[in-house]
Amino acid sequence: MSLSNPAVAALISSRFEPAWQNVRDAPQVTIDFGGGRILRRTLHGNIATFICAPDGVTLDIIPGLYDAGTYTTRLTDALALAAAYAKWPEEARPLLLRNHHASAAQRPVLDAATLRLLSKSRAERATENVLGDRPQQAGSPIEDRSSKTTIEIPTERALGSSQSKRRAEASAERIVVAPDGTRVNLNLLARDTAHNEAVRRPLISAILAEVGRHTPESLTRRIYRDVLDADLNDPYLGLGETLFGAYPFAR
């Protein structure tokens, strides 16, 4: 996670007033392979970073997982927006903020490199990759605690890997280990970053361009439902069809 990156953490701690918030429990999957081999991990770990002015208004939202470099760029942009917002006349702030996001929503974010990554970003992650983040020694009591130590994966990726061609693409991993032991698959992270930049950021800008006073409280459920594909009102987070749709004995 970018939060484990020392430069990102230093930027957040020194330039923002940071807090974290649990919006609901994360779904977990546990697979007991027998013989003491139990794999457990959380799924659908969607996140959102809200940047708010001291008056509580949401200035910007960074949706999902990002690589540290792009995340830093987005945070720096948000700082510039916050500085500008503070200088705007108070009565003009809502209109100027809406105009800022309206223009951002129309600004193309796709460059050639992003397009290349995005063409692969919908590839579902092969099951063996889900299970194989951490090599395990035979005969030892094993528990794969990979939930927070690797990038969490959406449930549909974990459940839906059926095409061998996509599997071959997704299996090309580039694992790096951060100083705190965090294992990051750079290829997956790059694809998530590209998807967030190309698809989710324009959606965020369009929402923030709407009339109204946008606070985290007023936006959270909508952002998770419409942008992050995780309906917080649904006990299955909108994944019921993925989980049960093809099950032959479903009642």
Place this chain on the structure above:
Amino acid sequence: MRRIFAFVAATGLAVALVAPAVVAQDRGSTDRGKRIAEAPVENVLKTTGNTTILGDVQRNPTVAAGAVKWHDGLAAARAAAMKSGRPVLLFQLLGQLDQEFC
């Protein structure tokens, strides 16, 4: 011939007496084996609580919430922002940032 008839009759009687007890025991058993179709996933999820998780998996250790110096909640961050003039950064997630499994 009479012996064979007596054996068959005795076997039948034994089955008739024992079978209801076996069925009753089977109904109360949690292990329904392979004789019925697997329960739908949603039924499994509805009836399966955390208590089915075995062994060490029940532990949920606390972990460092990244390297950021977090305020204790959004209200505290907002109060600090009013004083410092810095923007609030609210990191939202599904689960607990400071727990291994959440």
